[in-house]
Amino acid sequence: MIKLIITDLDGSFLNNQGDYDRQLFAQVYELMLKQGVHFAACTGKQCDRVEELFGQYSEKIWIVGDSATTIKFNGEFIYRSFINNALGQRIIKTLEHASSDHVIIACTANGAIIKSNLPDRLKAKVRGSYANIIEVNDLHTITDDFIKITVYDETGQCPQTRTHLNDYEKEVYIVVSEATWIDITDFDVHKGNTINKLQQLLGVTYHETMAFGDGLNDVELLEQAQYSFAMRNAFEETKAVANFITGYNDDNAVMTTIEQMLALQAK
Structure with a gap:
């Protein structure tokens, strides 16, 4: 019996415009509620941004946000992990030396911190994932610990940039989720391990979990669920670990699959 449904957002639950069918979700949510199924959004997005996206449902769903460094429910943080400031500053310095063309987003408990001299188009891109943004002249003035970097x-040069981070592999978790994104979190903190914490918290097993994902950072997530679905638009490596392949994110495949599976479960 499915008791927990987890979905990645970008490329999975959300369409290519970064949105979703709210009327359909209202129907799906009622189905989950009726069967006592928990719903979790597992994403690199800031928790505040996820709350914006889900509106009235934001305090009714589990949010595994900020690249799985955070578990939030009903407005309260249940779990958070941090990279200590000194280590984070070393990583930022390495990234600055690696390239001057990419955007470094340094996330702390206060918000997502970016440099104030970024072009407007790049600030707009950051706002797609972060609701609470702080602009500074120099990232090295940050004194708080980092939720993630x-x-x-x-x-699309992130795979090349990743090679500059090899020396940090025993100190932090590093994933190139796609060619344009790198996420750096505390050591061994990724979607799989954080979802395992959520499963323990809810008393839900691997056999009672359904998950959806598309990116390379969703591999560990899918490994936590018997009912693991890769999107049709997923990376081949992600499809390889999934037990099932569903449709495209642009066709509401996550929600229609949930509807179909819960309909079968109700019989």
Whole structure:
């Protein structure tokens, strides 16, 4: 019996415009509620941004946000992990030396911090994932610990940038989710391990979990669920670990699959 449904957002639950069919979700949510199924959004997006997206449902769903460094429910943080400031500053310095073309997003408990001299188009891109943004002249003035450090490179050079981070592999978790994004979190903190914490919290097993994903950072997520679905638009590596393949994110495939599975479960 399915008791927990987890979905990645970008490329999975959300369409290519970064939105979703709210009327359909209202129907799906009622189905989940009726069967006592928990719903979690598992994403690199800031929790505040997820709350914006889900509106009236934001306090009714589990949010595994900020690249799985955070679990939030009903407006309260249940779990958070941090990279200590000194280590984070070393990583930022390495990233600055690696390239001057990418965007470094340094996330702390206060918000997502970016440099104030970014072009407007790049600030707009950051706002797609972060609701609470702080602009500074110098990232090295940050004194708080980091929830995560993210790189956005519109030229798609993140796989190359990743090679500059090899020396940090025993100190932090690093994933190139796609050619334009790198996420850096505390050591061994990724979607799989954080979802395992959520499963323990809810008393839900692997056999009672359904998950959806498309990116390379969703591999560990899908490994936590017996009912693991890769999107048709997913990376081949992600499809390889999934037990099932569903439709495209642009066709509401996550929600229609949930409807179909819960209809079967209700019989």
